[in-house]
Each structure stands twice: as C-alpha cells, then as structure tokens.
Amino acid sequence: MTSVTSPPPPPQPAGSPAPPLPAPRRGTATRRRRTGRGTRPDGRPGVRGRRITSWIFVFPALLLLGALVVYPVVFSIGRSLFDADGDRFVGLGNYTELFADDATLTAIRNSAIWVVVAPAVLTGLGLVLGVLTEKIRWATAFKLVLFLPMAVSFLAAGIIFRLAYEQDPDRGLLNAVATGVHDTFADEAAYPTARAREDAGLTPGPDGSYLSARTAAPGQTLDLGLVGIAPGDLPGEAEPAHGAGSAQAAVDELRGTVWLDFAPGGGGEPGRVDPGESGLPGITVQALAADGETVAATATTAPDGSFALTGLPDGEYTVRLPAGNFAEPYGGVSWLGPAMITPAVIGAYLWIWTGFAVVLIGAGLASLPRDALEAARIDGANEWQIFRRITVPMLAPVLTVVFVTLVINVMKVFDLVYVIAPGPVQEDAAVLATRMWIVSFGGGNDQGMGSALAVLLLLLVIPAMVFNVRRFRRSGS
Amino acid sequence: MSPAARLTGLLTSGAVRIALLLIALVWLTPLAGLLFSSLRTEQDNQASGWWTALTEPRRLSFDNYTALLDNSGITQALGNTVLIAVPATVLVVIIAALAGYAFAWLEFPGRDWIFLLVVALLVVPVQIGLLPVAELFGELGLFGTIPGVVLFHVAYGLPFAVFLLRNYFAEIPREMLEAARLDGGNEWRIFGQLVLPLGRPALASLAIFQFLWVWNDMLVALLFADADSQPLTVALQSEMRQFGSNIGVLAPGAFLSLVIPVIVFFAFQRHFVQGVMAGSVK
Numbered sequence: 001m002t003s004v005t006s007p008p009p010p011p012q013p014a015g016s017p018a019p020p021l022p023a024p025r026r027g028t029a030t031r032r033r034r035t036g037r038g039t040r041p042d043g044r045p046g047v048r049g050r051r052i053t054s055w056i057f058v059f060p061a062l063l064l065l066g067a068l069v070v071y072p073v074v075f076s077i078g079r080s081l082f083d084a085d086g087d088r089f090v091g092l093g094n095y096t097e098l099f100a101d102d103a104t105l106t107a108i109r110n111s112a113i114w115v116v117v118a119p120a121v122l123t124g125l126g127l128v129l130g131v132l133t134e135k136i137r138w139a140t141a142f143k144l145v146l147f148l149p150m151a152v153s154f155l156a157a158g159i160i161f162r163l164a165y166e167q168d169p170d171r172g173l174l175n176a177v178a179t180g181v182h183d184t185f186a187d188e189a190a191y192p193t194a195r196a197r198e199d200a201g202l203t204p205g206p207d208g209s210y211l212s213a214r215t216a217a218p219g220q221t222l223d224l225g226l227v228g229i230a231p232g233d234l235p236g237e238a239e240p241a242h243g244a245g246s247a248q249a250a251v252d253e254l255r256g257t258v259w260l261d262f263a264p265g266g267g268g269e270p271g272r273v274d275p276g277e278s279g280l281p282g283i284t285v286q287a288l289a290a291d292g293e294t295v296a297a298t299a300t301t302a303p304d305g306s307f308a309l310t311g312l313p314d315g316e317y318t319v320r321l322p323a324g325n326f327a328e329p330y331g332g333v334s335w336l337g338p339a340m341i342t343p344a345v346i347g348a349y350l351w352i353w354t355g356f357a358v359v360l361i362g363a364g365l366a367s368l369p370r371d372a373l374e375a376a377r378i379d380g381a382n383e384w385q386i387f388r389r390i391t392v393p394m395l396a397p398v399l400t401v402v403f404v405t406l407v408i409n410v411m412k413v414f415d416l417v418y419v420i421a422p423g424p425v426q427e428d429a430a431v432l433a434t435r436m437w438i439v440s441f442g443g444g445n446d447q448g449m450g451s452a453l454a455v456l457l458l459l460l461v462i463p464a465m466v467f468n469v470r471r472f473r474r475s476g477s
Numbered sequence: 478m479s480p481a482a483r484l485t486g487l488l489t490s491g492a493v494r495i496a497l498l499l500i501a502l503v504w505l506t507p508l509a510g511l512l513f514s515s516l517r518t519e520q521d522n523q524a525s526g527w528w529t530a531l532t533e534p535r536r537l538s539f540d541n542y543t544a545l546l547d548n549s550g551i552t553q554a555l556g557n558t559v560l561i562a563v564p565a566t567v568l569v570v571i572i573a574a575l576a577g578y579a580f581a582w583l584e585f586p587g588r589d590w591i592f593l594l595v596v597a598l599l600v601v602p603v604q605i606g607l608l609p610v611a612e613l614f615g616e617l618g619l620f621g622t623i624p625g626v627v628l629f630h631v632a633y634g635l636p637f638a639v640f641l642l643r644n645y646f647a648e649i650p651r652e653m654l655e656a657a658r659l660d661g662g663n664e665w666r667i668f669g670q671l672v673l674p675l676g677r678p679a680l681a682s683l684a685i686f687q688f689l690w691v692w693n694d695m696l697v698a699l700l701f702a703d704a705d706s707q708p709l710t711v712a713l714q715s716e717m718r719q720f721g722s723n724i725g726v727l728a729p730g731a732f733l734s735l736v737i738p739v740i741v742f743f744a745f746q747r748h749f750v751q752g753v754m755a756g757s758v759k
Contacts, residue, residue, distance in 0.1 A: 054588075058579045068606060075609040148505075149507075149508075152739075153734060153735065153738070154693065155710040159731040160507045160511045161507065171522070173506070173510060173526060351504065412603075436607075441607075441700065454602070454605045454607070455605070465597050465599070465600050468596050
C-alpha cells in the first residue's frame with residue numbers, strides 16, 4: 001500500500017505503511033521560497049497582485065477555521081471560567097467542581113479505562129493478526145472483512161451490539177453462546193422451582209437452602225416434602241416414593257425420603273408420603289452437626305427419593321438440602337448492566353477498529369527487509385524468536401503510530417457509548433465526551449461546566465498536537 | 478527439514494488458517510445479525526434470536542423495509558443525510574484544494590506559521606466547537622438548518638484536508654509548474670488544469686474519507702439539526718429509547734444507513750482504505 005500523501009511520481013516503496021501523519025519530504029515548496037522571488041520572469045503580475053491571488057486561495061479555509069474552530073477554542077476557555085448562566089466569573093471553580101462531582105469522576109475513570117485498554121488491545125491484536133495473515137494466501141480478503149466495520153456508523157454498530165448484548169439468551173447472541181458454553185461444562189440445578197411446603201418438615205435457610213424443621217439422631221428417619229415442581233419437570237428416572245423410607249436405619253445412619261408432596265389428581269395428605277407421590281432423585285442431602293456448620297455426612301437421593309446419611313457419631317443432626325439443588329439456571333452475563341457496560345462498549349469498538357490496526361501493521365510488516373528474517377531463519381531461530389527479536393523491534397515505529405492514533409481517537413469516543421448504554425446505565429458508562437454532552441445539553445444545561453469539560457478534552461490531546469507540529473517542522477524545514 | 482518438523486509446520490499452518498477463518502466469520506456475524514433481524518417481524522424478534530431464521534428462512538420478508546420507506550420521517554432523514562454529506566464533501570475538497578495549493582506553491586506573509594496552526598488544529602476535538610458555534614449559529618439563523626450542519630462539518634474537516642492536500646501538492650515537480658507559468662498560465666489555470674488532475678488520488682481519498690465521516694456522524698447533527706433537517710443517524714437514535722419494541726424500525730434503518738458506505742467501500746477499496754488510514758488522525 002502506498003501512502004496517499006505521496007504524489008504519483010515518485011511512488012513510495014511498495015508496502016510502506018501509510019502513516020496517519022504523513023511526514024512530508026523536504027518540501028519543494030520550501031526550496032522554491034528561497035529562490036522564487038529573484039527568478040520571477042518579466043511580464044508576470046507583481047508581488048502585490050500575486051499576494052492578492054494567494055489570499056483569495058486561502059481565504060475560504062481561513063475564514064471557516066477561524067470562525068468555527070479557533071474562535072470556539074478561545075471562547076470555550078473563557079466561557080469555562082464563568083458560571084452556568086455566564087453571568088458570574090468563577091475562575092477555576094468549574095474545574096475544581098469537575099473533580100468533586102461523582103458523575104464526572106466516573107467519566108474520567110471510564111475514559112482512563114478506555115485509553116489504557118482499547119489502544120493496547122488493538123495494537124496487540126493488529127500485530128498478532130498481521131503476522132498470522134502473512135501465512136495465508138487470502139490475506140487481502142481477510143483484511144477486507146476486518147476493515148469492513150470501518151464503513152459502518154457508530155450508530156449502526158451500536159444497534160448491532162445492543163442486539164447482540166441482549167440479556168435474554170433466547171434473543172442476545174452473546175448470552176446464547178455464554179449459556180451454551182456454561183451449560184455444557186456445569187451441571188444445571190435439578191429443581192430450580194422447588195420450594196418447601198409450610199409447616200411440613202422443612203424451613204428455608206438464609207442462603208437459598210432448606211433445613212429440616214426438627215433435628216434427628218442416628219437411627220431415625222426424616223421425610224422431607226417439597227412442592228412447586230410441575231409433574232412434567234420430574235426427571236425420567238423418578239420413581240414412586242411410597243414405601244421408600246420403610247427400611248430401618250442402622251445405629252450410625254439417618255434415613256429418609258425427599259419427595260414431591262403432591263399427588264397428581266388430588267388426594268393425599270400434606271406432610272405424608274402418600275401413594276401416587278413421586279420421589280425426587282439426585283438431590284444432595286447433608287447432615288449438619290449441632291453447631292449448624294460442620295457437614296457430618298453427605299448423600300444423594302435415589303430414584304425413589306430415599307437417602308441414607310451414614311457413619312454418623314451419636315448426636316442430634318439437622319438435615320440440609322443445599323441451595324445448589326434449587327439455584328436459578330445460569331442466565332448469561334448482564335452485558336448492559338452497570339458493571340459490564342464499559343467492557344461491552346469497548347468490545348464493540350474493537351470490532352470496528354481491529355481492521356485498521358491489522359491493515360496498518362500488515363503494511364509495516366510487508367516493508368520489513370526479507371533478508372534479515374531469512375538470515376535469522378538460516379541461523380536456526382524459531383518463529384517465536386524471530387517475532388520477539390526481529391519483527392517487533394523493527395515494527396516499533398509503526399506500532400507507535402497505531403497506538404498514538406488510537407489513543408487520540410479513543411479520547412473522543414462519544415456515539416458508541418451514547419447509543420449502546422441504555423438510559424439507566426448511561427451514567428455508569430459515561431466517558432468525558434458523553435459527560436460533556438449531558439452537562440451542556442442533556443438536562444444539565446450548565447455551559448460553564450460543559451466548556452470546562454471541552455477544554456479538559458482539548459488539554460488531553462495537546463501532547464498529540466505538539467507531537468504533530470514537531471514532527472512536521474522537523475521534516476518540513 | 479525433518480519429516481517431523483514438516484508435519485508440525487503443516488499442522489500449525491492448518492491451525493492458523495482455521496483460526497483466521499473463524500475470526501473472519503466472527504467479524505461478519507454482527508452484520509449478518511443486523512441483516513436477519515431487519516428481515517424478521519417484530520414478534521419474531523421479540524420471541525427468539527435472529528439465528529433461528531437460519532432454519533426457517535421462509536419467515537423472512539422485506540415488510541420492515543417497505544414500512545420504513547412509507548415512513549415519511551425516515552425517508553426525509555435519509556434525504557437529509559444526502560443533502561448534508563454531499564455538499565460537506567464537495568466543499569471540503571474544493572476549499573482544501575485551493576488552500577493546499579496556496580500553502581504549497583504561493584507566497585503570502587505568515588504562510589508557514591499559518592500552516593503550522595492548521596497542523597496544530599488537526600486533533601482539536603469537535604466537542605470544543607459545540608457550545609460556541611451553537612451560539613454563533615443561533616445569531617446567524619443557521620442553528621437547526623442543513624447549511625449549519627454542513628458548515629460545521631466543513632470547518633472541522635478542513636485541518637486534515639488542507640494538511641493532506643498541501644503535502645501532496647508540494648510533491649509536484651517544480652519544473653512542471655514553472656513551465657506552466659512560463660507558458661503564461663495564471664494561477665487559476667495552473668490550479669485547474671495541472672494541480673487538480675495531478676492530485677486526483679489524494680482528492681479521491683479525501684473525498685471518500687470526508688463523505689463517510691459526515692454520512693456516519695451523529696454527534697454534530699444531534700446538536701445542530703432540528704426535526705426537519707436531522708439525518709438518518711439522529712432520526713434512528715431517537716427511536717433507541719424503546720429499543721426492544723423498535724427493532725422493526727431500528728434494524729432495517731441501521732442497515733439502510735450502512736448500505737451506501739459499504740457500497741463505497743467495495744467500489745473504492747484502495748482509496749477507501751487509504752482515506753481512512755490517512756484521516757484517522759482526526
């Protein structure tokens with residue numbers, strides 16, 4: 001790829017990266033200035049006439065830049081020293097207030113997260129993918145696909161990711177994937193809807209578990225009834241519970257039945273194992289010692305709901321059905337909730353900008369001298385050593401350019417946050433640019449604070465400004 | 478290379494290929510999701526994810542799009558987007574080309590200092606202009622109008638545009654310009670007949686970058702456009718409040734808004750990539 005800033009003649013060496021701030025070569029324009037006036041042929045308009053022509057050429061640009069860019073900078077700095085209505089001079093009051101305001105501090109913190117995370121991840125991703133694409137023949141197609149999101153507006157990207165981040169796993173793709181993966185690797189709770197019947201042997205524990213209402217000693221039996229399970233939700237292996245608890249408990253064991261205390265079609269007495277009622281298999285049962293904490297024995301119920309807690313020393317025990325039996329099914333990640341919103345929006349930003357990093361770094365890779373890499377290979381260096389010791393150091397200038405460009409860009413991110421974060425979490429997701437908007441126009445209507453925020457944004461990009469001017473002066477004169 | 482090393486090499490290159498293929502698929506999925514969502518009925522979108530459409534493609538229809546194009550608010554907003562993006566692009570290219578030529582080849586006092594100022598303005602965030610320009614436009618009667626939005630975009634597009642074109646024009650061989658001057662051409666003819674044709678690649682990249690920038694903008698129009706002059710992005714943004722129940726408008730609207738940029742993308746791939754690359758300093 002050749003740089004846009006190079007003229008048709010002479011072309012830049014193929015594959016040189018397009019620097020975001022193309023350094024002009026020692027300018028012909030500058031050279032001309034030194035000799036220009038003396039070589040003016042006769043019969044041409046005088047210096048004065050040519051000056052007028054020159055001013056006509058630059059006037060439209062200077063007028064617009066002056067009125068709509070330079071004047072606003074000066075105006076904003078001045079305005080930021082006045083209060084909300086602009087009547088009272090408050091000095092730096094707005095700035096001190098910025099750092100005392102919780103919402104603004106959240107915005108500053110989030111902007112810091114953005115600046116630390118997004119450019120680094122993108123540069124790293126661009127580097128890895130750039131190196132990997134060198135190994136495939138369809139590299140151009142791959143880069144096109146990754147670059148495509150750059151054509152999409154932040155609004156459209158925001159709508160796309162609002163769809164993808166939907167909480168309901170039936171509608172949001174990311175949670176559909178998350179729950180799918182989760183359920184593959186973790187056992188689902190068997191009875192999420194089950195609850196104890198009041199005054200029928202079980203009381204709810206503090207953590208979602210259920211405890212037996214009375215204690216029991218080894219050699220006794222306990223029947224624990226649950227309700228709230230639809231007959232259709234019973235596991236296929238479940239068997240009738242009637243008679244399951246008839247076995248006599250040994251002296252060191254506690255026996256009992258966990259069953260669904262509900263007979264389809266009616267009949268039966270609450271709290272008693274009646275014919276037609278089903279056992280609840282697969283439930284974890286624990287015997288708690290008198291201190292209420294030590295688990296003395298653990299068992300799992302059989303298909304008919306019976307369990308036997310064995311090996312118990314003499315004493316009184318409470319039987320517990322731990323919360324794991326009843327936990328709600330995993331519902332995925334709350335992407336658009338207050339905790340995850342900033343990472344979620346950064347994710348959408350990565351989708352848009354990865355192509356940029358890959359293409360720029362890929363161009364840099366293509367311009368690396370082949371012989372250095374070949375020499376290293378012949379010397380027996382492996383791919384990782386070549387990457388670490390040769391590719392990355394030689395690419396450092398390109399990586400810096402990508403990184404700096406992204407930092408400037410990330411600082412001003414607005415639309416994506418404004419669109420993806422739902423109203424209630426807008427404040428949790430705020431960055432400096434959205435905060436500036438809310439304070440100035442979105443209800444706050446405090447133009448003094450708004451100006452202070454805009455000036456703060458400007459101050460943050462001043463290092464980049466200095467960098468640009470220096471770089472230009474070095475190469476241009 | 479030993480057979481074992483060759484086998485490892487083959488396996489890793491296979492793994493790399495599969496990994497990259499998967500990444501490409503992941504990158505295309507969001508766009509596919511938007512497209513499928515836009516083709517499904519509101520009820521279907523409420524009930525299930527767009528990927529279920531893959532198994533029952535017959536439930537897809539263009540009904541959302543016909544409804545969208547019957548919605549006068551949306552069609553007007555689409556028209557406004559064109560009315561904002563095209564003049565904002567043309568004006569930036571013309572004004573920046575004039576200024577770029579002057580900064581590169583004409584003489585006037587303070588030229589180099591003024592150009593340094595332009596370089597400094599490259600990274601000025603648009604946020605700094607929102608409040609002051611809103612007040613200025615209010616006094617000039619430009620607030621809430623299409624020309625106001627256009628002028629703001631032109632002004633904030635200019636630093637980069639002037640910078641890009643000045644550097645490009647500066648590389649034109651001096652002999653060509655001197656020869657044209659000796660032939661008696663005045664600056665306007667040299668500009669129109671020599672500089673502009675030679676600068677076509679840079680002008681094209683600039684035009685594409687600026688067009689996309691303005692077409693995709695929401696922030697500037699959110700403030701400077703009123704209900705009659707708002708572009709598509711702002712019109713759709715106002716529907717975001719009831720996101721869940723408005724997917725039938727939002728999904729096809731968003732897809733409509735990205736059709737033109739994507740066409741531009743595929744039609745002018747090279748200029749597009751270069752334009753975005755060069756313009757990313759903004």
